[in-house]
Each structure stands twice: as C-alpha cells, then as structure tokens.
Amino acid sequence: MNRLEKLAIRTWAGKAKVTGTLLGIGGAMVLTFYKGPQINIWSTKVHLLKHKDQHVAASHRGMDNHVLGSLLAVASCFSYATWLIIQAKMGERYPCDYSSTALMCATASVQTVVYAICKERNWSAWKLGWNIRLLTVAYTGFLASGFMVVLITWCVRKRGPLFVSVFNPLMLVFVAILGSLILDEKLHLGSIIGGVLIVIGLYAMLWAKGEEMKSMARLSHSKSSKEAEIITVGTAPAENDEDAIASGVSAAATANPRQ
Numbered sequence: 001m002n003r004l005e006k007l008a009i010r011t012w013a014g015k016a017k018v019t020g021t022l023l024g025i026g027g028a029m030v031l032t033f034y035k036g037p038q039i040n041i042w043s044t045k046v047h048l049l050k051h052k053d054q055h056v057a058a059s060h061r062g063m064d065n066h067v068l069g070s071l072l073a074v075a076s077c078f079s080y081a082t083w084l085i086i087q088a089k090m091g092e093r094y095p096c097d098y099s100s101t102a103l104m105c106a107t108a109s110v111q112t113v114v115y116a117i118c119k120e121r122n123w124s125a126w127k128l129g130w131n132i133r134l135l136t137v138a139y140t141g142f143l144a145s146g147f148m149v150v151l152i153t154w155c156v157r158k159r160g161p162l163f164v165s166v167f168n169p170l171m172l173v174f175v176a177i178l179g180s181l182i183l184d185e186k187l188h189l190g191s192i193i194g195g196v197l198i199v200i201g202l203y204a205m206l207w208a209k210g211e212e213m214k215s216m217a218r219l220s221h222s223k224s225s226k227e228a229e230i231i232t233v234g235t236a237p238a239e240n241d242e243d244a245i246a247s248g249v250s251a252a253a254t255a256n257p258r259q
Contacts, residue, residue: 006212013215016208017162023201024169031172031194039187042180080168084152084161091157101149108145159209166205169198 008014094100120126128134155164173195179185 008212011211013208013211016204016211020166020201020204020208023197023204024166025201027194027197027199027201028169028172029194030190030197031176034188034190034194036189036193039189039192041187081161081165084156084165087153087156088161091153095157097150097153097157100153101146104149105145162205163209166202170202173198 006014007017009018090100128137152164176185176187176191176195180187
C-alpha cells in the first residue's frame with residue numbers, strides 16, 4: 001500500500017521473497033502447534049523458574065483462554081507490521097533514533113502503568129526482590145525496550161521494514177533453545193522442523209533482498225552513466241561551435257590583413 005517494497009513475482013528475487021515468507025510462517029506454525037516425539041539433545045541443571053511464585057501460578061491458571069490469546073496474537077502481528085511501516089515513514093522526516101525511542105518508551109510506560117493499576121490491585125504483586133522477577137524487569141527495560149527499539153529503528157531506516165520483519169520468526173527458535181537451556185523445557189520434533197524451516201525462509205528472504213539491492217545499484221549506475229552521456233553530448237556541439245567561430249575569425253583576418 002505504501003510502496004515500500006516491490007513484489008516482482010516474475011523475477012527469481014520475487015519468487016524467493018514469497019517462498020521465504022511462506023517458509024517462515026509455516027515454520028512458526030509448526031514450531032508452535034506441533035510437538036511430536038521428545039528429543040533429548042542436551043541436559044542442564046539450570047531451572048530459573050523452579051521456585052515459582054504461587055500468586056503468579058494462580059493467575060496463570062485463571063487466564064487459560066486460548067481463543068482470546070490467539071486473537072490477541074494475530075492483532076499483535078498486524079500491529080507490529082503497521083508499526084514497522086510507520087517507523088519507515090517517520091525515519092524519512094525524523095532520523096533521530098534515540099529521541100524517538102525515548103518518546104515511544106515514555107508513552108508506552110504511561111499506558112502500561114495505567115493498565116496495570118486497573119488490572120492488578122494487589123500491591124504485593126508490585127514488589128520486586130532479588131530473584132527472576134527483578135532480572136526480567138531489568139532485561140525488558142534495558143534490552144527488550146531500549147536497545148531493541150533503537151536497533152529496529154536504525155535497521156528500518158537503512159534496509160526497510162521487510163528486512164527487519166524477516167528476523168522476527170527467528171525469535172521462536174531462540175526461545176525454544178534458551179527455554180531448554182535455562183527453563184528446563186523439553187525440545188520436540190516440531191521444534192526442530194519448525195526451526196529449520198524458519199532458518200531456510202530467512203536465508204531465502206536475505207538472498208532476495210541482496211539481489212534486489214544489487215539490481216537497484218546497477219540501475220542507478222546505468223542511469224547516472226546515461227545522464228553523464230547526455231550532458232557530454234549536449235555540451236560538445238557548443239565547444240565545436242566556438243572552435244568553428246574562432247577558426248572563421250582567424251581565416252577572415254588572414255584574408256584581410258588591413259582589417
């Protein structure tokens with residue numbers, strides 16, 4: 001709609017772009033909805049959620065609504081895609097990554113505080129101790145909100161929103177790997193198949209974007225060469241005319257030396 005990307009389905013780059021998108025979505029769906037037999041690749045004794053808070057566990061049991069969660073997940077995907085397009089448009093007029101990130105984080109903080117106060121009235125749930133909750137809040141604030149938004153804004157301005165969005169399904173692969181390493185979650189066959197499909201789709205998209213950038217560079221180079229030729233051809237007759245006029249004046253002066 002905003003013509004930030006060209007599909008070009010007849011070219012190999014366009015076909016790879018569509019194929020990579022479908023593989024990424026399919027891999028994410030397989031990793032999420034299909035488990036299959038359990039696969040034991042490694043085993044660690046780290047389990048950060050071993051002593052889980054009873055209040056958090058009870059609240060998780062009370063929010064077991066898969067339909068509403070699925071609808072909100074789809075709405076989150078559309079919102080994230082729209083946000084990337086807005087970032088691409090905003091970066092053309094306001095290319096200040098740090099100040100725009102600070103404004104977005106401040107606005108989001110106000111919204112989340114108001115929503116949290118409305119939903120959670122138990123003030124004991126707001127307390128942070130020296131445990132996994134403090135680590136989660138610190139990680140979310142510094143990396144997931146601050147550093148990540150700055151990096152996404154910079155990448156969108158440099159390469160476009162599609163280049164940034166193709167790395168989003170890769171997050172599921174890292175979640176599955178880190179979950180098995182530090183949360184004692186088990187890997188299944190669906191996790192392996194989905195991760196492989198996501199990586200293949202990512203490489204296909206990156207290859208397509210690389211080919212598009214090469215073709216755009218060749219096109220811009222050819223346009224600049226043509227413009228240079230037009231300028232050269234346009235200025236050449238004027239120099240020839242000046243030479244002809246100078247030779248005519250010298251010939252006339254030779255024929256009539258008294259003049």
